[in-house]
Amino acid sequence: MRASQRARGEDVALVDSLLSADERRRSSGVRYDELRNEQKSLGKLIGKASGEEKAELLKKAGTLAAEVKAADAERDEAAAETQRLLLRLGNLVHPEVPVGGEEDFVTRETHGTIRDFAAEGFEPRDHLELGQLLGAIDVERGAKVSGSRFYFLTGVGALLELALVNAAMAQATAAGFTPMLTPALVRPQSMAGTGFLGQAAQDVYHLQDDDLYLVGTSEVALAAYHMDEILDADRLPLRYAGFSPCFRREAGSHGKDTRGIFRVHQFDKVEMFSYVAPEDSQAEHQRLLEWEKQWLTSLELPYRVIDVATGDLGSSAARKYDCEAWIPTQGKYRELTSTSDCTEFQSRRLQIRMRDEKGTRPLATLNGTLCAVPRTIVAILENHQQADGSVRIPEVLRPYLGGREVFEPVAK
Helix, strand or coil: HHHHHHHHHCCCCCHHHHHHHHHHHHHHHHHHHHHHHHHHHHHHHHHHHHHHHHHHHHHHHHHHHHHHHHHHHHHHHHHHHHHHHHHHCCCCCCCCCCCCCCCCEEEEEEEECCCHHHHHHHCCCCHHHHHHHHEEEEEEHHHHHHCCCCCCCCCCCHHHHHHHHHHHHHHHCCCCCEECCCCCCCCCCHHHHCCCCCCCHHHHHECCCCCCCEECCHHHHCCCCCCCCCCEEHHHEEEEEEEEEECCCCCCCCCCCCCCCCCCEEEEHHHHHECHHHHHHHHHHHHHHHHHHHHHHHHHCCCCCCCCCCCHHHCCCCCEEEEEEEEEECCEEEEEEEEEECHHHHHHHHEEEEEECCCECCCEEEEEEEEEEEHHHHHHHHHECCCCCCCCCCCCHHHHCCCCCCCECCCC
């Protein structure tokens, strides 16, 4: 765990503080049990005693009662401190994860062909210009109504979102996922249990009067769906595909991606979530990645898969793969989907267990974005644009758009 904390760039001393607190918790628990046993034995003696002996025993009982009360308080305090420190620890990093920060990822594979717009004889427009030509995106009125990083999807933009969601859900359902419409507001224990109130807390919207949190991903609700439950092993794997609005404060992103809808405060997303036995989590992680690749390939997007470095994992992931699509006007790959193996990290915090021939034990949870709508729209518009400002629609989406093959400009 010390090595994992070091690889993450997190506080290594936290491990020693936790061990110290846990030793205090255990020793104070032993002390409390000893005093309670002594108290019980003394109670039996008092019942048999009389006269001065009984008075002496009663005096001793009073002193012992105060010691028991103090020991009980110390035990509770030590347990609370242990739990507080434990919740600050990130998941144990998989040993094969590349060590480093955001730029220290390893590229695993690359797919698709990047278009040469110069050879095609025109300069590509960015997604916002295309969205305005198509009557699909309105950020000016989004800012007027709600502030910066908000937007309207209008006309074919709204239809494109609905097509993406329906196509993504169709793929997930065909793969055996149960479709879910999930709450966008969750209780603190749901948010903390999934690991979003640690280093990610600054990016979360909190409704203080209700003590509820707006989710940044349906992963939170899907993880907490089986909170405090024991699942029979023969029910595993359990796979859910959740659709929900997502809310992110984007704290720390001042000046980044301020144009258009690539980085916004509210968006819709289809998220895959799996419950599996711990020994099956790595294989399930590869399956989630394959489903993400299948989705991006069906959208005819050029993309690469990266193995995310330790410092960019987030607290709950032991390992994470990102699929990044090529964005022509930025001249680089940008994250579109992500899949994380959270091993037993979330299930331990949420008290989700499995029962098999080995007994009752924590299970593993995994998540994978199938379609984060705004970023997917960005990639589709820019990669499938044509010289006249129209956009070719990927074949997989056409059945959800009445057979339409092209989005035509509504304004020149």
